[in-house]
Amino acid sequence: MPTKGLRQHLRQVRRALSEDAQTNAAIALQERISALPQWSSAQTISSYLCFDGEISTHLIHLLAWQQNKAIVLPILDPKHSGHLVFHEYFADSHMQVNKFGIAEPLLEKNKQVTMAHIDVMLVPVVGFDQQANRMGMGGGFYDRTLANIYQNKDRPLLVGVAHDAQEVTQLTPAEWDIPMDYIVTDRKVISRK
Numbered sequence: 633m634p635t636k637g638l639r640q641h642l643r644q645v646r647r648a649l650s651e652d653a654q655t656n657a658a659i660a661l662q663e664r665i666s667a668l669p670q671w672s673s674a675q676t677i678s679s680y681l682c683f684d685g686e687i688s689t690h691l692i693h694l695l696a697w698q699q700n701k702a703i704v705l706p707i708l709d710p711k712h713s714g715h716l717v718f719h720e721y722f723a724d725s726h727m728q729v730n731k732f733g734i735a736e737p738l739l740e741k742n743k744q745v746t747m748a749h750i751d752v753m754l755v756p757v758v759g760f761d762q763q764a765n766r767m768g769m770g771g772g773f774y775d776r777t778l779a780n781i782y783q784n785k786d787r788p789l790l791v792g793v794a795h796d797a798q799e800v801t802q803l804t805p806a807e808w809d810i811p812m813d814y815i816v817t818d819r820k821v822i823s824r825k
């Protein structure tokens with residue numbers, strides 16, 4: 633299936649999941665993410681606020697805060713179109729809704745967190761395969777923001793997050809696509825070979 637049709641299909645699949653399935657997926661995701669060997673030493677975790685049928689990361693945020701870890705969220709960079717910047721997120725952060733309808737923290741200069749400070753990055757995924765290739769929403773936001781990341785010694789661990797139902801047999805990655813170190817679903821963990 634061409635990329636666009638496959639993306640629409642996989643988004644439809646995740647939006648169609650029942651409330652029960654979403655609740656269970658969020659619980660399973662928290663367990664699997666916090667069982668990653670890199671979790672215990674991670675100080676700063678980049679996450680996302682779910683929309684469009686994505687697995688909720690709310691339980692991961694609660695656990696992280698309980699363990700004195702920081703959560704940061706992506707904000708569409710107003711100065712650098714197509715890129716993301718990351719801001720610390722607190723339970724009482726002032727939020728606004730971006731042009732896609734996703735809540736994000738208000739942009740404040742001194743709250744910006746650079747890539748070098750992020751230990752684990754949870755990256756929302758629309759489709760994935762056994763090689764930990766990632767298909768996203770089609771905006772290229774993470775690909776642009778993470779371009780050259782593999783040249784960086786101090787890079788975050790890249791963890792793609794998806795419902796198990798979003799697996800496809802084989803994606804054909806584009807040259808700019810950044811593969812994930814892991815894909816974590818409600819059912820399994822795939823690590824890049």
Ligand SMILES: Nc1nc2c(c(=O)[nH]1)N(C=O)[C@@H](CNc1ccc(C(=O)N[C@@H](CCC(=O)O)C(=O)O)cc1)CN2
Binds near residue numbers: 682683731771773
């Ligand atoms: N929760 C979450 N936050 C995220 C992402 C994500 O995938 N999930 N992103 C990951 O990159 C970025 C946002 N990327 C997005 C890219 C496209 C669309 C989208 O809905 N596109 C519409 C067309 C919208 C329009 O042009 O008005 C569509 O395809 O129907 C949404 C988000 C940053 N924040």
Ligand SMILES: Nc1ncnc2c1ncn2[C@@H]1O[C@H](COP(=O)(O)OP(=O)(O)OP(=O)(O)O)[C@@H](O)[C@H]1O
Binds near residue numbers: 766772775806809
């Ligand atoms: N590093 C990059 N530099 C410039 N353009 C890029 C880069 N990465 C991706 N793009 C552009 O972004 C567009 C969308 O890419 P792609 O379909 O791979 O996005 P995606 O990974 O699904 O989206 P997202 O990261 O927002 O979830 C492509 O047309 C591509 O030209």
